[in-house]
Amino acid sequence: MISTENPFTFDSLVEQLRRVICDFPDKRTGKKVHYNMCDIALSAFSLFFTQNPSFLQFQRDMEKTKGKSNAQSLFQIDKVPSDNHIRDIMDVVKPELVYPVFNQVFNSMNKHGHFDNYRCVKGDFLIALDGTDYHNSKHIHCENGNITNHRNGTKTYSHKAILPVLVAPGKDTVISLEPEFIIPQDGHNKPDCEPEAVKRWLTKYSEHYSPLGVTLLGDDLFCDQPIGLAIKDAGFNFILVGLPDSHKTLYSFLDFLSQNKGIREYTNQRWTGRERLTDTYRFVNEVPIRDGQDALMVNWCEITTTKADGTIVYQNAFATNHSITEDNVMEIVADGRSGFQTENENHKTLKTKGYHLEHNFGHGKKHRAKMLVTLNVLAFLFHTVLSFFDHRYQQVRQVLGARKTFFDAYINTIYVFFQLGCSS
Structure with a gap:
C-alpha cells in the first residue's frame, strides 16, 4: 500500500x-x-x-x-x-x-514547500540549461544522431541532449527536469544544435515554469539576441555568461563606458580560512548585446577575484535582464555562477557516478x-x-x-x- x-x-x-x-x-x-x-x-x-x-x-x-x-x-x-x-x-x-513524472515530482515538491530555499534573485527559481553528449563515436551511428565533419575528413557521430536542472547557490544537489534532445528535425535542412533545442524547450515548458518566476542560466553559447528574446517572450528572466571574444559590440560599448567612468564598481573582501581574497564587481545597465537599432538591451556585470598580491584566481561576466545595483550585484553573480552546477552536479554525476550516461x-x-x-x-x-x-x-x-x-x-x-x- x-x-x-x-x-x-x-x-x-x-x-x-x-x-x-x-x-x-x-x-x-x-x-x-x-x-x-x-x-x-x-x-x-x-x-x-x-x-x-x-x-x-x-x-x-x-x-x-x-x-x-x-x-x-x-x-x-x-x-x-x-x-x-x-x-x-x-x-x-x-x-x-515519461515527462509527466518529472512534472508531477516537481509540482509535488514545490507544493510541499521543499523548493522554498531554492528561490534566489528577486524570488526566482534558477533553471540551468546546458547540453551534453550521451554517445560519441567515430564509427557507431544512426539516422537520429548528429554528425560533426572535421577538417581532416573524419567524422564524429554523437547523440546530444539539453538536460535542464533546478539549481541554487551553495547547494550541491540539482533537481532534474524534462530533457530536450538534439536530433535532426523534420523539415529542417540545417543540423540541430543546442540553441535550437533550448528554444524548443522554452516553447514546451514556459506555460508550466514561467508563472512560478524563473531565471534561466546558460553559458556563452546562449548569450545572444535570438535566445535572449526567446527567453523574454516565454516569460522567463535570464543570467547568461557573456564573454568578450563572442560579444565584440557589447564589449566595445563597455570599453567606452569604462574609459568615461560609466561602469560602477563594488569591492568585497572575504577570508576563506586560508587567505584573504578580494572580489571586484563591475556592472552597468542598458547596453546592447549586438550592433543595430533593434539590439536587445541587457545589463552586464563582471566579477574578478584576486589574491593579496594581485593574482587573479577567477574572472567571469554575465548578461542579464535583471536590473543590477550595488545591493544585488553579488547575488546576481552568485546565481549566474550556480549555472555551472549543471556540469559538475548533473553531467559529471551522470557520466562518472554509476549512471553510465555515455x-x-x-x-x-x-x-x-x-x-x-x-x-x-x-x-x-x-x-x-x-x-x-x-x-x-x-x-x-x-x-x-x-x-x-x-x-x-x-x-x-x-x-x-x-x-x-x-x-x-
Missing part, C-alpha cells in the same frame, strides 16, 4: 511511473504477448535505478542464484523480459510520455536511445528525491556510504534495500 503521508517514498515514486507506463504504445499486434508493457518499461527503469552497466544481465544472474530478482521484488514485475525484447519494444515509445545501451530506429536516457535521468531524480525524504533510504545510504557502494550492496543483497530503504 502506498503511503498517503509521504509522496516521496520509493513506492510512491514508482507508482507515478507505473501510471504513465499504462499509456505507452505497444507495437505488438499478435495474441502471443508474454510480457506486458508495464513489466517491459519497469525492467528497463530498474537497470538505471540500480546503476548497472550491463542491460539486465545482473537480473538474469540473480534469478539463477537467488530464485528472484530485485526487479521483481522492488518493482513488482511479474516476468523479466530479455534485454533484446526490452530494446525492441521500447524503440517505439517517445520519451515525452554507455551505448542501444540506438534503435526511432526513440530507443532517447527513451533509455530519459529513464536514466529519471532514476537520478528518484535517487535525489529519496535522499531528501525517505529516511530508510537515507539510513541505508548512511551505512553504505557512496552511491557505488550502496548499489553494489544492493545487487548482492536482494532484500536490504527493499526491507530497510524503500518498503512503505
Whole structure:
C-alpha cells in the first residue's frame, strides 16, 4: 500500500511511473504477448535505478542464484523480459510520455514547500540549461544522431541532449527536469544544435515554469539576441555568461563606458580560512548585446577575484535582464555562477557516478536511445528525491556510504534495500 503521508517514498515514486507506463504504445499486434508493457518499461527503469552497466544481465544472474530478482521484488514485475525484447519494444515509445513524472515530482515538491530555499534573485527559481553528449563515436551511428565533419575528413557521430536542472547557490544537489534532445528535425535542412533545442524547450515548458518566476542560466553559447528574446517572450528572466571574444559590440560599448567612468564598481573582501581574497564587481545597465537599432538591451556585470598580491584566481561576466545595483550585484553573480552546477552536479554525476550516461545501451530506429536516457535521468531524480525524504533510504545510504557502494550492496543483497530503504 502506498503511503498517503509521504509522496516521496520509493513506492510512491514508482507508482507515478507505473501510471504513465499504462499509456505507452505497444507495437505488438499478435495474441502471443508474454510480457506486458508495464513489466517491459519497469525492467528497463530498474537497470538505471540500480546503476548497472550491463542491460539486465545482473537480473538474469540473480534469478539463477537467488530464485528472484530485485526487479521483481522492488518493482513488482511479474516476468523479466530479455534485454533484446526490452530494446525492441521500447524503440517505439517517445520519451515525452515519461515527462509527466518529472512534472508531477516537481509540482509535488514545490507544493510541499521543499523548493522554498531554492528561490534566489528577486524570488526566482534558477533553471540551468546546458547540453551534453550521451554517445560519441567515430564509427557507431544512426539516422537520429548528429554528425560533426572535421577538417581532416573524419567524422564524429554523437547523440546530444539539453538536460535542464533546478539549481541554487551553495547547494550541491540539482533537481532534474524534462530533457530536450538534439536530433535532426523534420523539415529542417540545417543540423540541430543546442540553441535550437533550448528554444524548443522554452516553447514546451514556459506555460508550466514561467508563472512560478524563473531565471534561466546558460553559458556563452546562449548569450545572444535570438535566445535572449526567446527567453523574454516565454516569460522567463535570464543570467547568461557573456564573454568578450563572442560579444565584440557589447564589449566595445563597455570599453567606452569604462574609459568615461560609466561602469560602477563594488569591492568585497572575504577570508576563506586560508587567505584573504578580494572580489571586484563591475556592472552597468542598458547596453546592447549586438550592433543595430533593434539590439536587445541587457545589463552586464563582471566579477574578478584576486589574491593579496594581485593574482587573479577567477574572472567571469554575465548578461542579464535583471536590473543590477550595488545591493544585488553579488547575488546576481552568485546565481549566474550556480549555472555551472549543471556540469559538475548533473553531467559529471551522470557520466562518472554509476549512471553510465555515455554507455551505448542501444540506438534503435526511432526513440530507443532517447527513451533509455530519459529513464536514466529519471532514476537520478528518484535517487535525489529519496535522499531528501525517505529516511530508510537515507539510513541505508548512511551505512553504505557512496552511491557505488550502496548499489553494489544492493545487487548482492536482494532484500536490504527493499526491507530497510524503500518498503512503505
